[in-house]
Each structure stands twice: as C-alpha cells, then as structure tokens.
Amino acid sequence: MRNISDIIEQHLKSILQQGDGSVEIQRSELADKFQCVPSQINYVISTRFTVEKGYLVESKRGGGGYIRIRKIEIIDNKRFYHMLMEAIGQSITSAACDNIIERLREEGIISPREMHMMKAATGRVISAVPVPVRDRLRADILRAMLTAIFIY
Structure with a gap:
C-alpha cells in the first residue's frame, strides 16, 4: 500500500503532466484534500520535487x-550537462546523486542497466572511504560518468 506522501506526489505529477508543466497550489487546500497536516505537503515538495529530480x-x-512547481525541460544536452556539473559542485550526497541518476533515466539519456551501474559506482562501494572524503569522491565519479555520457 502506498503512503500519503506517494499519493500526494503522484497527484501533483499528474497535474503537471496534464497541464503546461507547472502547477500552482495552496498548501492548506492540498492538505485538506488529502486530510493531512500542511507540513506533510512541505515534506513531499521538499523531498520529491527537487532540482536534481528536474x-x-x-x-x-x-x-x-502559493507554491508553484515547474518541471524543468531539457532543451539542450550541452546546457543540461553544464547545469548538472554545477549542481554537483565539489561534493554531492548519496541522495542527491541518486536523484540525478534517476533523472537521467527518466529523460531517456541512460538505460535502466546504466542507471544501476552508476548507482553501484557511487553508492555503498565508497562507504569504506572516510566520511569527509566520501561526498567529494562521489562527485568526482559522477562528473567523470557524466562527461563520458555527454561529451564522448
């Protein structure tokens, strides 16, 4: 059974798909509709509608x-590549890295198999690395993979 966060996310995504790629909502109205607290709406929006996810x-x-959510469309692969590189910066968390990889899959840039390989290379395998270095190493690996995908 899906939880309320999944249901709210799917509702917002269906509105985005039906419309022009953007939705404007009032948090309290959406909370009333799903009979939840407004902070639940905040949680869904802050975790499921991030820049990394598009x-x-x-x-x-x-x-x-109001809260306005817009789907960021990929118009130009070169611009998208540079946007991703900027978003990664010098370090990236595991969750943000996974979000970027999942977005690449959703956009059809990589295959499901490539997605799993990228997640494996940036996931638990680097957990043996000391924490201060881990996010920097993950960023280096992800940037190298993105360069291979977009440049070569």
Missing part, C-alpha cells in the same frame, strides 16, 4: 500565498 519550486507565503 523541478523548480517557488513559494509565496502569506494570505494569498
């Missing part, structure tokens, strides 16, 4: 406040 989130607080 979304841009804007919010305006207050009485007429």
Whole structure:
C-alpha cells in the first residue's frame, strides 16, 4: 500500500503532466484534500520535487500565498550537462546523486542497466572511504560518468 506522501506526489505529477508543466497550489487546500497536516505537503515538495529530480519550486507565503512547481525541460544536452556539473559542485550526497541518476533515466539519456551501474559506482562501494572524503569522491565519479555520457 502506498503512503500519503506517494499519493500526494503522484497527484501533483499528474497535474503537471496534464497541464503546461507547472502547477500552482495552496498548501492548506492540498492538505485538506488529502486530510493531512500542511507540513506533510512541505515534506513531499521538499523531498520529491527537487532540482536534481528536474523541478523548480517557488513559494509565496502569506494570505494569498502559493507554491508553484515547474518541471524543468531539457532543451539542450550541452546546457543540461553544464547545469548538472554545477549542481554537483565539489561534493554531492548519496541522495542527491541518486536523484540525478534517476533523472537521467527518466529523460531517456541512460538505460535502466546504466542507471544501476552508476548507482553501484557511487553508492555503498565508497562507504569504506572516510566520511569527509566520501561526498567529494562521489562527485568526482559522477562528473567523470557524466562527461563520458555527454561529451564522448
């Protein structure tokens, strides 16, 4: 059985697909619809609609406040590559790395097999490395793989 976060995520994604790639919601209205607390909506948006996953989130607080979610479309592979390199920076967490790899798969840039190989190379295998170095090593590996995908 799916949990409420999965249901809210699927609802928002279906609205995004039906529309023009963006949705504007009021947190309290969505919380009422799913009979949950507004912080549950915040959790879903902050964890499931991230830049790494291909979304841009804007919010305006207050009485007429809203949350706007837009799907970031890939127009140009070169720009996308540079955007990914910038997002990775000098270090990247395991979760953010997985999000980028999953987005590459969703966009059809890599195959499911390549996705699993990339996750294996950036996942638990580097857990033996001391924590301060781990995120930097993961970033180096991911940048090298992306360069191989986009440049060669």
